[in-house]
Ligand code: ATP
């Protein structure tokens with residue numbers, strides 16, 4: 001089943017059940033704690049917080065999301081994209097746990113002929129909060145799930161709040177068993193690769209007067225009007241229904257891998273290291289397309305910096321795959337052609353989008369050229385002094401001053417018959433990160449604007465992802 005068809009079925013299912021269809025908000029929706037929208041509920045926050053009254057009792061959306069926190073997972077797990085689409089249904093003081101479980105169950109296990117997704121009910125597992133007897137009972141009575149396939153998870157995993165006083169409540173997550181060839185028995189608590197999380201149901205039932213952490217908060221009392229917030233990962237469902245092994249092989253993403261394979265002359269599926277690079281290329285090209293589409297331009301400030309890193313990592317990965325020509329003009333149009341069915345504005349605006357992306361690749365190629373000269377000089381000095389190892393300082397300077405990624409330095413060093421003092425390099429990186437953290441702490445209290453991100457960039461330059469990862473708060 002094509003991704004666009006899954007999306008259509010999701011929306012139709014909830015529309016048929018009196019939900020108002022709400023279009024995706026921009027990835028750049030203004031939210032003081034987020035660089036990008038990272039969950040379907042973000043645009044509805046004012047309703048959940050009681051700051052505004054929802055104009056409907058029920059809503060359904062397919063929200064564009066970016067999670068920079070997941071960047072290191074991309075291509076290595078089967079299920080993490082930097083960009084993905086979250087299908088969600090929402091109840092504002094209307095139906096609660098029973099409705100949420102019933103709607104989710106009937107969509108995923110409903111037959112394909114009747115508009116469902118056709119999952120085998122025997123393959124479905126769920127998790128609940130240990131104290132949430134109500135949810136456990138409903139999974140049994142509504143879905144007929146046996147106790148063995150209802151697992152418990154503590155507050156850290158299965159309690160939701162926004163990190164601020166306001167609504168909170170237990171979650172219940174739905175998993176699909178991909179089969180014994182993907183890992184051991186024992187449900188999601190035993191193996192999250194074999195048992196794939198596809199859907200998270202959040203039951204907002206109480207009001208929190210203080211929130212110190214996900215699992216450390218004070219409950220004030222029950223919410224007068226209880227809410228439902230759910231998120232189903234479109235790409236994850238697509239990869240299962242398309243019989244693929246991961247989300248980078250679905251119809252919306254894989255053609256970029258195929259093009260990259262043609263360009264590099266390397267086969268996908270032959271070598272795990274290369275495959276990770278192919279997946280990174282396809283993921284990052286798509287995320288960059290969506291971000292530029294929503295108005296981000298590469299730069300050294302927060303959002304622009306994320307885009308810059310995505311584009312550069314894509315270009316870099318192509319280089320590691322052996323392709324040194326300009327690659328984005330070959331890849332970006334392929335990604336656009338796959339995404340335009342759901343986002344026609346990408347095609348209409350593609351001239352602008354592609355100009356932004358290609359200019360960044362050209363700039364990066366210049367950086368690489370300059371860095372390569374500096375690298376060659378450093379390598380010559382090392383050799384002239386009869387040594388065989390680039391110092392941590394040299395590697396750090398290449399990284400910090402020329403934006404030269406460490407894996408590139410490592411690769412070139414090995415080509416030149418040299419090693420690199422990686423420990424020394426990492427120690428310098430850690431030092432820099434600590435300085436940035438101290439700086440962020442000093443500026444805490446301002447974190448309602450992007451000043452903090454800028455502060456960090458001022459302090460240590462636009463070369464490190466982690467600064468953002470420590471700051472970005474996941475909203476679920
Ligand atoms: P995981 O544990 O696999 O990292 P999560 O618990 O962080 O997922 P939620 O925050 O519960 O995910 O988001 C709701 C749904 O959105 C998930 O059940 C999943 O289907 C989807 N999802 C979350 N993160 C990603 C991602 N990086 N790429 C693709 N889909 C995602």
Ligand code: MG
Pocket residue numbers: none
């Ligand atoms: Mg996650």
Ligand code: MG
Pocket residue numbers: 197
């Ligand atoms: Mg999870």
Ligand code: MG
Pocket residue numbers: 173197200
């Ligand atoms: Mg989850």
